[in-house]
Amino acid sequence: xxxxxxxxxxxxxxxxxxxxxxxxxxxxxxxxxxxxxxxxxxxxxxxxxxxxxxxxxxxxxxxxxxxxxxxxxxxxxxxxxxxxxxxxxxxxxxxxxxxxxxxxxxxxxxxxxxxxxxxxxxxxxxxxxxxxxxxxxxxxxxxxxxxxxxxxxxxxxxxxxxxxxxxxxxxxxxxxxxxxxxxxxxxxxxxxxxxxxxxxxxxxxxxxxxxxxxxxxxxxxxxxxxxxxxxxxxxxxxxxxxxxxxxxxxxxxxxxxxxxxxxxxxxxxxxxxxxxxxxxxxxxxxxxxxxxxxxxxxxxxxxxxxxxxxxx
Amino acid sequence: xxxxxxxxxxxxxxxxxxxxxxxxxxxxxxxxxxxxxxxxxxxxxxxxxxxxxxxxxxxxxxxxxxxxxxxxxxxxxxxxxxxxxxxxxxxxxxxxxxxxxxxxxxxxxxxxxxxxxxxxxxxxxxxxxxxxxxxxxxxxxxxxxxxxxxxxxxxxxxxxxxxxxxxxxxxxxxxxxxxxxxxxxxxxxxxxxxxxxxxxxxxxxxxxxxxxxxxxxxxxxxxxxxxxxxxxxxxxxxxxxxxxxxxxxxxxxxxxxxxxxxxxxxxxxxxxxxxxxxxxxxxxxxxxxxxxxxxxxxxxxxxxxxxxxxxx
Numbered sequence: 001x002x003x004x005x006x007x008x009x010x011x012x013x014x015x016x017x018x019x020x021x022x023x024x025x026x027x028x029x030x031x032x033x034x035x036x037x038x039x040x041x042x043x044x045x046x047x048x049x050x051x052x053x054x055x056x057x058x059x060x061x062x063x064x065x066x067x068x069x070x071x072x073x074x075x076x077x078x079x080x081x082x083x084x085x086x087x088x089x090x091x092x093x094x095x096x097x098x099x100x101x102x103x104x105x106x107x108x109x110x111x112x113x114x115x116x117x118x119x120x121x122x123x124x125x126x127x128x129x130x131x132x133x134x135x136x137x138x139x140x141x142x143x144x145x146x147x148x149x150x151x152x153x154x155x156x157x158x159x160x161x162x163x164x165x166x167x168x169x170x171x172x173x174x175x176x177x178x179x180x181x182x183x184x185x186x187x188x189x190x191x192x193x194x195x196x197x198x199x200x201x202x203x204x205x206x207x208x209x210x211x212x213x214x215x216x217x218x219x220x221x222x223x224x225x226x227x228x229x230x231x232x233x234x235x236x237x238x239x240x241x242x243x244x245x246x247x248x249x250x251x252x253x254x255x256x257x258x259x260x261x262x263x264x265x266x267x268x269x270x271x272x273x274x275x276x277x278x279x280x281x282x283x284x285x286x287x288x289x290x291x292x293x294x295x296x297x298x299x300x301x302x303x304x305x306x307x308x309x310x311x312x
Numbered sequence: 313x314x315x316x317x318x319x320x321x322x323x324x325x326x327x328x329x330x331x332x333x334x335x336x337x338x339x340x341x342x343x344x345x346x347x348x349x350x351x352x353x354x355x356x357x358x359x360x361x362x363x364x365x366x367x368x369x370x371x372x373x374x375x376x377x378x379x380x381x382x383x384x385x386x387x388x389x390x391x392x393x394x395x396x397x398x399x400x401x402x403x404x405x406x407x408x409x410x411x412x413x414x415x416x417x418x419x420x421x422x423x424x425x426x427x428x429x430x431x432x433x434x435x436x437x438x439x440x441x442x443x444x445x446x447x448x449x450x451x452x453x454x455x456x457x458x459x460x461x462x463x464x465x466x467x468x469x470x471x472x473x474x475x476x477x478x479x480x481x482x483x484x485x486x487x488x489x490x491x492x493x494x495x496x497x498x499x500x501x502x503x504x505x506x507x508x509x510x511x512x513x514x515x516x517x518x519x520x521x522x523x524x525x526x527x528x529x530x531x532x533x534x535x536x537x538x539x540x541x542x543x544x545x546x547x548x549x550x551x552x553x554x555x556x557x558x559x560x561x562x563x564x565x566x567x568x569x570x571x572x573x574x575x576x577x578x579x580x581x582x583x584x585x586x587x588x589x590x591x592x593x594x595x596x597x598x599x600x601x602x603x604x605x606x607x608x609x610x611x612x613x614x615x616x617x618x619x620x621x622x623x624x
Contacts, residue, residue: 071527071622075534078387078497182495183546185390185537185584188527215383215500222387225497234495272497310383 029053031109033300034116040134043118045296052157052305054220055298056083057149057274058117059281060136060291063089066145068188072280073149075185079195079276081150081219083107083301083308090142099219102303109302113146119294126285132294139289150220151274151298152198154305158213166200168247174296175200176243177273181236182225184280193280197225197235198273201249201266210269219308227269240268245275245295341365343421345612346428352446355430357608364469364617366532367610368395369461369586370429371593372448372603375401378457380500384592385461387497391507391588393462393531395419395613395620402454411531414615421614425458431606438597444606451601462532463586463610464510466617470525478512480559486608487512488555489585493548494537496592505592509537509547510585513561513578522581531620539581552580557587557607 027033027042030053036042046055061069066089073082084097084107092113096104114136122130122139130139152175156166168175175198182195202210207227215223232240241248281290293299339345339354342365348354358367373381378401385394396409396419404425408416426448434442434451442451464487468478480487487510494507514522519539527535544552553560593602605611 071530071534074530075390077389183538186523186535188523188535211500218383218386222383223498223500226495 030300030302034111037118038112038115043134046118046298046300047153047296050300054083054301054303054305054308055151055153056301057151057278058113058120058291058293058299059147059149059277060113060140060144061147061281061286062288062290063143063145065189065284065286068190069147069277069281071187072184072190073147073277075187076276077218078221078225079184079197079272079274080280081221081274082147083150083219084148086113086144086146089145092140092144092146095146095148099308102307106307107148107301107303108299113299114140117293117297117299119297121292121294123282123290125287126282126290129289132297136291139291141289144289144291147277148299148301149274149277150308152221152271153298154220154308155214155217155222157305158217159210162209162213164202164206164210164213168200173247175246176249177245177275178235178237178240178270179244179279184276189284189286190280191284193276193283195225195235196244196273196275196279197237197270198246199240199243199249199268199270202227202269203265204267205265207267207269214271216309217305218310221272221274224269224271228267231270232268235270342612342614346423349430350424350427355446358430358610358612359465359608362612366395366613366615366617366620367463367465368613369463369590370425370603370605370611371459371461371589372425372452372456373459373593373598374600374602375455375457377501377596377598380502381459381589381593383499384496384502385459385589387499388588389530390533390537391496391509391584391586392592393533393586394459395462395531396460398425398456398458401457404452404456404458407458407460411620414619418619419460419613419615420611425611426452429605429609429611431609433604433606435594435602437599438594438602441601444609448603451603453601456601456603459589460611460613461586461589462620464533464583465610466532466620467526467529467534469617470529471522474521474525476514476518476522476525480512485559487558488561489557489587490547490549490552490582491556491591496588501596501598502592503596505588505595507537507547508556508585508587508591509549509582510558511552511555511561511580511582514539514581515577516579517577519579519581526583528621529617530622533584533586536581536583540579543582544580547582 027036027049029050033050073080084095087094087096087104095108097107119132120136177196177198180195180197184193211223226235339348339361341362345362385392396407399406399408399416407420409419431444432448489508489510492507492509496505523535538547
């Protein structure tokens with residue numbers, strides 16, 4: 001066992017058996033984070049944990065909506081990159097994946113999807129039932145199917161390595177996200193939805209580098225879908241200062257775009273965002289119990305950033 | 313050999329050896345049509361030929377653009393469904409395919425991509441060099457890659473079988489096609505392009521049936537992307553009476569929508585269209601020699617409509 005995995009959590013060293021204050025927490029792998037969440041040791045956001053391990057969005061639906069949701073992802077792979085799903089209806093302990101070179105076990109080995117994210121949201125008949133609850137053991141049924149969807153953390157690491165850290169990362173904020181008027185291709189019950197995008201400002205002269213670096217991350221939104229000031233209107237974003245989720249570019253520092261637009265020649269660069277499929281699910285007004293991770297409280301996988309990079 | 317294949321073309325019974333007037337042409341399979349095109353026997357549109365055999369769009373690019381084009385299709389699978397591509401750079405005689413259950417040989421067995429469509433278009437440095445030429449033997453180089461892209465003929469047959477024949481089929485016209493303002497997700501050199509859509513009018517009460525029937529044709533655009541009169545404005549279509557390609561809905565019969573909108577409760581239904589990737593290629597202003605089939609003069613494959621239907 002390597003030094004990096006010696007702090008691995010097991011039920012034996014969870015809070016029940018040792019006082020919490022005595023822990024030296026070292027969540028360096030996806031399996032570490034999942035076990036720490038499973039046993040209530042880690043309960044906050046997953047930002048910065050288990051670097052290079054892929055963090056993912058989680059959407060859990062009644063089985064009758066599964067084929068339509070799968071098709072929604074297939075038809076809209078940029079905002080809805082489906083990495084894996086329950087191996088069978090009702091399975092919370094194993095996933096399957098169609099990603100080239102990965103099978104379900106590579107994506108998620110030992111897992112309890114009901115407990116392995118730090119916090120969850122539960123909706124009943126499209127109304128919020130529980131916010132930021134610790135687990136889904138009471139709500140999960142034999143009829144549920146879990147879907148694991150890529151998020152942009154992976155390419156942010158790659159950008160940072162190329163000295164192109166996104167501004168919100170440097171400033172320790174949440175990336176601003178916006179609803180757009182770009183329609184998703186409908187799929188069955190999922191109609192009338194639009195792209196949600198995340199925004200990172202970059203100098204015009206850096207945009208081709210930023211595109212190239214993020215291009216190969218096909219399972220985590222890939223290259224930007226739009227860039228430039230003109231793009232704001234084209235995407236139907238009403239006010240770039242007022243994101244629908246995340247931290248406003250303006251907040252705190254005064255001056256238009258003071259916080260996230262640091263340079264006069266910065267322009268907004270927009271990527272497909274994993275909030276898109278969540279919005280599509282809410283918009284579809286589904287019956288029954290729908291579940292997902294709480295914002296920022298992701299499911300951390302066993303596969304690494306480089307496992308899902310597309311070779312061109 | 314079955315009765316249906318006894319009129320199969322071989323070089324021995326081509327025009328050189330027998331007078332053309334003596335032929336009893338019976339192009340019942342993809343291989344028949346391709347051979348008839350290859351030897352100059354069939355030189356007109358492929359509409360109605362070799363029923364249930366998939367007809368496809370053809371785009372041929374210099375190899376340096378191949379990975380970007382492949383990514384464009386992967387990011388925009390609804391308007392750009394990539395069925396197969398040259399097995400290696402420079403290969404005009406074999407394709408590979410990633411479609412589940414199909415390999416290159418199942419898609420196209422014996423093929424000469426340079427000669428097996430009835431008519432071709434050739435562009436040099438983004439300018440039209442040859443229109444409706446018979447073959448590409450002079451232009452094809454060892455650096456070219458051919459891409460085979462689905463078209464909507466397949467689902468039209470399925471609609472007709474369900475007594476939902478598209479109006480333009482009944483009236484023996486070309487489906488009307490429109491540019492939209494819906495952006496494609498960019499990929500490398502392919503930026504700034506938008507969806508092209510085809511339009512078929514249906515009664516409101518038939519739309520859910522039409523959606524269900526076309527949904528499983530994932531490799532030939534699948535279910536509609538928009539429907540209703542409101543959709544015209546949402547897609548940015550300026551005038552439904554003036555398509556950018558195909559036959560105007562109005563033409564011939566007088567009265568607004570007289571020709572293609574037969575009932576008062578008909579509404580326009582829009583699908584992703586295979587002209588989209590052609591438009592994206594033209595918009596990218598590529599250098600070198602680009603080739604494709606001439607409109608309506610498709611490459612007919614060996615696989616059948618039901619081979620590429622998605623099981624849900």
